[in-house]
Amino acid sequence: MTEVHETETGARARTRRAIVEAAVRELAHDAATSLGQIADAAGVGRTTLHRYFPDRAALLDAVGSETVARLTEAHARARLDDGDARTALLRLCPEYLLLGDLLTLFFTGVVPDTVLDEGGAAPLAALVARGHREGSIDRELDVDWVVGVVWAQLYLAWATLREGQAARHDIVPMLVRTVDKAVAP
Amino acid sequence: MTEVHETETGARARTRRAIVEAAVRELAHDAATSLGQIADAAGVGRTTLHRYFPDRAALLDAVGSETVARLTEAHARARLDDGDARTALLRLCPEYLLLGDLLTLFFTGVVPDTVLDEGGAAPLAALVARGHREGSIDRELDVDWVVGVVWAQLYLAWATLREGQAARHDIVPMLVRTVDKAVAP
DNA sequence: CCAGGTTGGAACAGCAGTGTTCCACTAAGG
DNA sequence: CCTTAGTGGAACACTGCTGTTCCAACCTGG
Numbered sequence: 001m002t003e004v005h006e007t008e009t010g011a012r013a014r015t016r017r018a019i020v021e022a023a024v025r026e027l028a029h030d031a032a033t034s035l036g037q038i039a040d041a042a043g044v045g046r047t048t049l050h051r052y053f054p055d056r057a058a059l060l061d062a063v064g065s066e067t068v069a070r071l072t073e074a075h076a077r078a079r080l081d082d083g084d085a086r087t088a089l090l091r092l093c094p095e096y097l098l099l100g101d102l103l104t105l106f107f108t109g110v111v112p113d114t115v116l117d118e119g120g121a122a123p124l125a126a127l128v129a130r131g132h133r134e135g136s137i138d139r140e141l142d143v144d145w146v147v148g149v150v151w152a153q154l155y156l157a158w159a160t161l162r163e164g165q166a167a168r169h170d171i172v173p174m175l176v177r178t179v180d181k182a183v184a185p
Numbered sequence: 186m187t188e189v190h191e192t193e194t195g196a197r198a199r200t201r202r203a204i205v206e207a208a209v210r211e212l213a214h215d216a217a218t219s220l221g222q223i224a225d226a227a228g229v230g231r232t233t234l235h236r237y238f239p240d241r242a243a244l245l246d247a248v249g250s251e252t253v254a255r256l257t258e259a260h261a262r263a264r265l266d267d268g269d270a271r272t273a274l275l276r277l278c279p280e281y282l283l284l285g286d287l288l289t290l291f292f293t294g295v296v297p298d299t300v301l302d303e304g305g306a307a308p309l310a311a312l313v314a315r316g317h318r319e320g321s322i323d324r325e326l327d328v329d330w331v332v333g334v335v336w337a338q339l340y341l342a343w344a345t346l347r348e349g350q351a352a353r354h355d356i357v358p359m360l361v362r363t364v365d366k367a368v369a370p
Numbered sequence: 371c372c373a374g375g376t377t378g379g380a381a382c383a384g385c386a387g388t389g390t391t392c393c394a395c396t397a398a399g400g
Numbered sequence: 401c402c403t404t405a406g407t408g409g410a411a412c413a414c415t416g417c418t419g420t421t422c423c424a425a426c427c428t429g430g
Contacts, residue, residue, distance in 0.1 A: 011398085011406065032217050034387055045408040050389065108293070138362075145359045148345065152337035160333065174330045177323075182367040196376065196428090219417055230378040235419065 016052055018042045020062050027063065028101035031110045035059070064115035067102050071120040074099060080123055085131030086183060089150065090176050092124070096154050097161075097172065104162075107155040124150070131183070138185045146183050153179055201237055203227045205247050212248065213286035216295045220244070249300040252287050256305040259284060265308055270316030271368060274335065275361050277309070281339050282346075282357065289347075292340040309335070316368070323370045331368050338364055 022042035026033045035056060039049040053059040078092040096103065105111050106120075128146045131137030137146060157175045160166050207227035211218045220241060224234040238244040263277040281288065290296050291305075313331045316322030322331060342360045345351050 015406085035389090036387075046388095047390095047408060047410095048406085051407085055389070140362060141359050142351070142355075144345070144350065145341075145356075145363070148341045149338060149363050152341045153334060156330075156333045156337045160329070165329065166327070170327075171330075174326050177325060178330070178334050178367040181369070182363040184366070200376085220419095221417075231418095232379075232420095233377060236377085240419070 015044065015048065019044060019049055019052055019059070020066055023059055023063050024066065024101050024105065027110050028104035028108075031108055060111070061115075063105065064111045067099075067106060067111050068115060068118070068120045070099055070102055071116070075123045080127050084136040085127050085134055086136040086180070089127060089131065089137075089183065090180055092127075093150070093154065093175055093179060094172050097157055097168075097175070100158065100162075103155055103158045107151065121147070128183075135185060137183050141183065149182055150179055153182075200229065200233065204229060204234055204237055204244070205251055208244055208248050209251065209286050209290065212295050213289035213293075216293055245296070246300075248290065249296045252284075252291060252296050253300060253303070253305045255284055255287055256301070260308045265312050269321040270312050270319055271321040271365070274312060274316065274322075274368065275365055277312075278335070278339065278360055278364060279357055282342055282353075282360070285343065285347075288340055288343045292336065306332070313368075320370060322368050326368065334367055335364055338367075 019038070019042045022044075023038050026038045026041050035049055036046050038059075039046040042049070049059075053062060074092065074095040078088060078095045080088050080092065082088060099106075106116065124147055125143055128137055128143045131146075132139050132143065141149075153175055157171050161168060161171055204223070204227045207229075208223050211223045211226050220234055221231050223244075224231040227234070234244075238247060259277065259280040263273060263280045265273050265277065267273060284291075291301065309332055310328055313322055313328045316331075317324050317328065326334075338360055342356050346353060346356055
């Protein structure tokens with residue numbers, strides 16, 4: 001994790017970003033997309049894609065790193081340490097929802113879980129554990145189960161949003177409501 | 186839907202079942218498995234597989250039919266019309282969980298949603314609508330959202346079970362508990 | 371026992387994706 | 401202006417999957 005992509009010349013950084021973003025979009029839509037498809041979506045030749053990412057695995061790695069970075073930002077914005085754990089958890093939901101397609105990649109396992117365990121998933125588990133100690137989260141439910149329920153509903157919310165079956169301002173209240181009720185003691 | 190596979194000679198029916206079951210297992214594990222992989226898992230030559238299912242689409246169709254059939258059985262066992270809707274919904278959860286890998290196929294969209302809409306998914310939506318009328322299910326939540334929450338948690342429960350991270354007798358109570366709390370008014 | 375139904379293996383052509391090389395083109399910076 | 405980093409396209413070999421054909425072996429019931 002000592003890459004210094006940020007310091008590369010403008011053009012390179014821009015191209016790299018375009019490819020990673022297109023990869024996220026296309027992979028979320030179909031985990032088995034071809035590299036050619038991703039290159040097209042990025043508005044870039046397949047040759048160029050291979051110049052930045054020698055093979056599929058390298059591109060997937062980059063997508064993984066992107067995921068962890070965006071996850072970390074979301075944690076910061078939700079201020080997980082402020083107030084009681086359940087309220088913090090409900091603050092986190094809309095932030096996670098902003099991750100969009102990354103949620104799909106995370107959930108469908110396109111990004112290897114190992115990447116995420118190394119810092120992406122830990123804060124949420126810690127938050128739930130705090131809720132257990134405080135008593136703001138149902139102690140009858142395993143930490144893993146609570147984490148799973150939150151992720152599952154987030155993925156559902158994103159899928160609904162993406163399909164255009166409901167608007168964000170309709171979805172978020174229902175998401176928060178069902179998560180709240182499910183995990184409350 | 187006028188196939189008469191049941192009336193075929195013993196050997197043919199047995200082989201056919203073995204292939205479909207292996208397909209469910211392998212496709213749940215990896216939606217992009219090759220037909221050769223499925224044939225191996227079924228303990229059958231690839232030639233034989235092609236004899237029963239000319240191409241991939243035909244096999245997927247068969248898996249879809251299997252899904253609808255098993256779904257219908259589950260609905261019958263749960264007696265969806267007995268008692269109040271929320272209680273019936275909670276009865277349905279363990280029944281659905283018995284579907285195992287089929288849950289994964291359903292959820293990951295390996296089986297085209299159109300197949301399921303034609304009879305697989307309707308009863309659940311109808312049940313939730315009844316719950317809304319009765320008042321046993323939270324009216325603040327869309328029917329679609331409630332259905333989604335149930336499916337998402339079922340999938341989570343099955344995934345946890347399949348990974349061996351928890352036993353069925355630990356999972357089912359938590360599943361029922363979170364579904365109940367989430368959908369209760 | 372033996373004829374018909376059933377099977378598996380080998381071999382084939384076709385296709386799509388991958389990763390590579392090479393070369394010509396462009397545009398931005400010194 | 402002219403160098404140079406960055407790019408895209410064409411072509412290539414290679415791999416793995418698909419769907420097909422053909423044939424030898426096999427049981428299994430009559």
